[in-house]
Amino acid sequence: MNVKIQFSEKALASVNEIIARYPADKKKSALIPVLHIAQAEFDGWLSAETMDYVASILEIKPIEVYEVASFYSMFNLKPVGKCLLEVCRTSSCWLMGAEDVVRFIENKLNIKEGETTADGKFTLKTVECLGACGYAPMLQVGDKFYEFLTLEKTEKIIDNLDSTGKRSTYNGWQTGKESEIIMNRVD
Amino acid sequence: MSKKLLLQHIDVPGINTYEVYRKQGGYKAVEKALKEMTADQILEEVKTSGLRGRGGAGFPTGMKWSFLAKPEGVARYLVCNADESEPGTFKDRYLMEKIPHLLIEGMIASSFALGANTAYIYIRGEYFYVHRILENAIKEAYANGWLGKNILGTGYDLDLYMQIGAGAYICGEETALLESLEGKRGNPRIKPPFPAVAGLWGRPTVVNNVETIAAVVPIINEGGANYANIGVGKSTGTKLISASGHINKPGVYEIELGLPVEEFIYSDQYCGGIRNGKELKAVVAGGSSVPILPKELILKTAAGEPRLMSYESLGDGGFQTGTMLGSGGFIVMDEDTSIVKNLYTFSRFYHHESCGQCSPCREGTGWMEKILKKIISGNGTLSDVDLLWDIQSKIEGKTICPLGEAAAWPVAAAIRHFRKEFEEYVTNPQNIVDVKHYYRVNNLAAV
Ligand SMILES: Cc1cc2nc3c(=O)[nH]c(=O)nc-3n(C[C@H](O)[C@H](O)[C@H](O)COP(=O)(O)O)c2cc1C
Ligand code: SF4
Ligand code: FES
Numbered sequence: 001m002n003v004k005i006q007f008s009e010k011a012l013a014s015v016n017e018i019i020a021r022y023p024a025d026k027k028k029s030a031l032i033p034v035l036h037i038a039q040a041e042f043d044g045w046l047s048a049e050t051m052d053y054v055a056s057i058l059e060i061k062p063i064e065v066y067e068v069a070s071f072y073s074m075f076n077l078k079p080v081g082k083c084l085l086e087v088c089r090t091s092s093c094w095l096m097g098a099e100d101v102v103r104f105i106e107n108k109l110n111i112k113e114g115e116t117t118a119d120g121k122f123t124l125k126t127v128e129c130l131g132a133c134g135y136a137p138m139l140q141v142g143d144k145f146y147e148f149l150t151l152e153k154t155e156k157i158i159d160n161l162d163s164t165g166k167r168s169t170y171n172g173w174q175t176g177k178e179s180e181i182i183m184n185r186v187d
Numbered sequence: 188m189s190k191k192l193l194l195q196h197i198d199v200p201g202i203n204t205y206e207v208y209r210k211q212g213g214y215k216a217v218e219k220a221l222k223e224m225t226a227d228q229i230l231e232e233v234k235t236s237g238l239r240g241r242g243g244a245g246f247p248t249g250m251k252w253s254f255l256a257k258p259e260g261v262a263r264y265l266v267c268n269a270d271e272s273e274p275g276t277f278k279d280r281y282l283m284e285k286i287p288h289l290l291i292e293g294m295i296a297s298s299f300a301l302g303a304n305t306a307y308i309y310i311r312g313e314y315f316y317v318h319r320i321l322e323n324a325i326k327e328a329y330a331n332g333w334l335g336k337n338i339l340g341t342g343y344d345l346d347l348y349m350q351i352g353a354g355a356y357i358c359g360e361e362t363a364l365l366e367s368l369e370g371k372r373g374n375p376r377i378k379p380p381f382p383a384v385a386g387l388w389g390r391p392t393v394v395n396n397v398e399t400i401a402a403v404v405p406i407i408n409e410g411g412a413n414y415a416n417i418g419v420g421k422s423t424g425t426k427l428i429s430a431s432g433h434i435n436k437p438g439v440y441e442i443e444l445g446l447p448v449e450e451f452i453y454s455d456q457y458c459g460g461i462r463n464g465k466e467l468k469a470v471v472a473g474g475s476s477v478p479i480l481p482k483e484l485i486l487k488t489a490a491g492e493p494r495l496m497s498y499e500s501l502g503d504g505g506f507q508t509g510t511m512l513g514s515g516g517f518i519v520m521d522e523d524t525s526i527v528k529n530l531y532t533f534s535r536f537y538h539h540e541s542c543g544q545c546s547p548c549r550e551g552t553g554w555m556e557k558i559l560k561k562i563i564s565g566n567g568t569l570s571d572v573d574l575l576w577d578i579q580s581k582i583e584g585k586t587i588c589p590l591g592e593a594a595a596w597p598v599a600a601a602i603r604h605f606r607k608e609f610e611e612y613v614t615n616p617q618n619i620v621d622v623k624h625y626y627r628v629n630n631l632a633a634v
Contacts, residue, residue: 026388030370032351032367032370072373073353090532091274091471091533095432128356128535128540129272129273129356129536131313135437
């Protein structure tokens with residue numbers, strides 16, 4: 001296989017640390033955590049090249065990676081905007097007005113759910129219950145939960161993200177003490 | 188004040204750190220378990236406590252542990268189910284976020300009792316910042332000698348790792364969870380064999396919910412008999428309830444099992460009543476999978492007895508007039524709520540989450556979502572309501588895992604108790620626009 005991409009040194013260290021969590025002949029168990037790291041490293045989505053690379057690291061067949069990547073909703077198999085806005089729309093959030101939040105974002109960004117803005121900054125997605133039901137309605141962006149949303153708050157959150165221009169992803173390998181522990185109950 | 192066993196110290200500042208947790212008596216259960224008790228004695232205490240699985244099914248934990256196969260020379264595992272994806276449920280997140288060492292302490296004591304030298308906490312992928320809190324707490328536990336080799340000089344070794352999921356409700360089902368932990372798609376396994384015999388990598392495994400494992404700590408500290416004295420009948424101990432929806436005080440509450448539902452909803456100590464002075468319409472008492480009950484039946488049983496927060500009382504009357512305690516995801520709906528639309532959000536959820544292995548589940552959930560969508564968009568007919576009933580009745584008992592039933596029960600219950608509302612939807616669709624489906628976001632009181 002002629003793979004060109006490569007993890008950063010830091011990511012690779014975490015990958016190896018994760019592989020060590022399983023018996024030596026059960027390397028494949030590291031697949032899901034490693035895919036999270038890969039997604040964060042390579043632009044927020046998993047290309048065929050990225051998945052082949054992960055397969056080579058874990059010494060499994062590429063198909064074993066594809067079938068897993070396509071099963072789990074957190075893995076993006078297509079490019080997404082820099083900020084993926086994920087609004088929960090299941091019962092408790094719906095009861096508290098999640099539909100309004102979705103409509104508001106659609107209007108503000110001039111996109112429909114599932115779409116990405118022309119400048120590639122935002123993708124809007126509706127998702128199922130994220131375990132914030134008592135703090136509804138809620139929105140997830142990268143590794144942050146924004147809860148008790150109002151429309152004003154939603155607008156502020158989006159404007160802030162817009163001004164930083166940074167990609168919001170989950171830095172899956174930042175574990176333990178070296179990472180900043182942020183309590184993301186952004187009220 | 189009712190007795191608290193898990194969240195007793197939740198308001199102590201810094202209880203999420205090792206130092207403060209330890210100062211409040213943390214890790215005493217590990218000391219007691221490893222130094223003063225044998226594995227069998229711990230199992231006996233858990234049996235005596237009457238503790239039942241807090242993940243949803245309510246299976247007696249002591250009995251589950253006693254099924255664990257112990258062949259010589261084969262590793263066995265404890266796996267903690269922190270996948271928590273049942274709509275309406277957010278208690279495990281609360282516990283891990285606020286007092287992570289309680290879970291770790293429970294994992295150590297339970298692993299010792301089961302003879303496991305490796306244990307995993309499988310946590311849902313979306314709980315990003317909880318991952319960091321847990322990883323950090325695990326590091327602290329290693330650094331202070333509670334994990335690793337020769338713990339407390341007793342010769343007992345334990346490694347504990349966190350494993351993250353990636354967004355799949357089905358991975359909360361224990362065999363799907365094990366598949367996922369092995370790096371595969373989350374397809375539930377056909378049982379038997381049960382995980383107790385062939386679990387993770389085919390080896391004997393116990394899978395328990397976060398709250399179940401945390402409850403082992405007070406059981407060891409105070410003794411199984413004392414634990415069993417709390418609660419009512421076969422519903423012993425305390426339970427974390429995640430309360431959401433149209434109430435004044437949503438959040439996680441630790442209750443003594445047996446608390447009257449009415450007190451839970453209306454007392455200021457708990458939900459604080461229905462918000463905006465509205466009337467209660469219905470409750471889903473145990474997470475999205477359990478049957479919805481209208482006001483009359485959630486507050487009182489069909490026999491007119493006060494309904495209690497317990498496995499037995501919530502189950503009283505079977506599915507005709509009762510429901511289940513489930514995971515404790517307590518979703519409250521006020522008088523303006525459309526039951527049909529709420530049901531649509533559930534059916535869409537189950538269709539999205541079906542793993543697709545069994546036709547009745549894969550096809551049935553898809554059809555139920557489609558028909559409900561047709562009804563709420565004003566294009567339904569009376570025969571659609573009957574068709575919906577027919578489809579749900581053909582799923583139960585015909586699938587590999589209980590997700591099929593979890594998708595069918597809410598549909599059955601909504602039609603059973605609110606058939607008139609479905610009929611109104613299909614006969615007077617022009618009125619639908621006037622139904623207030625939900626609170627407008629801008630009307631929310633500032634929180
Ligand atoms: C579709 C489905 C989803 C489930 N989700 C969870 C879950 O998120 N957390 C959990 O603890 N148990 C869940 N369960 C129950 C588990 O299969 C299992 O019974 C439980 O983890 C056992 O732990 P306990 O005995 O401590 O409750 C789910 C079951 C099904 C069928
Ligand atoms: S019942 Fe549904 S979720 Fe469960 S195994 Fe069958 S198809 Fe998969
Ligand atoms: S229903 Fe939205 S977080 Fe649970």
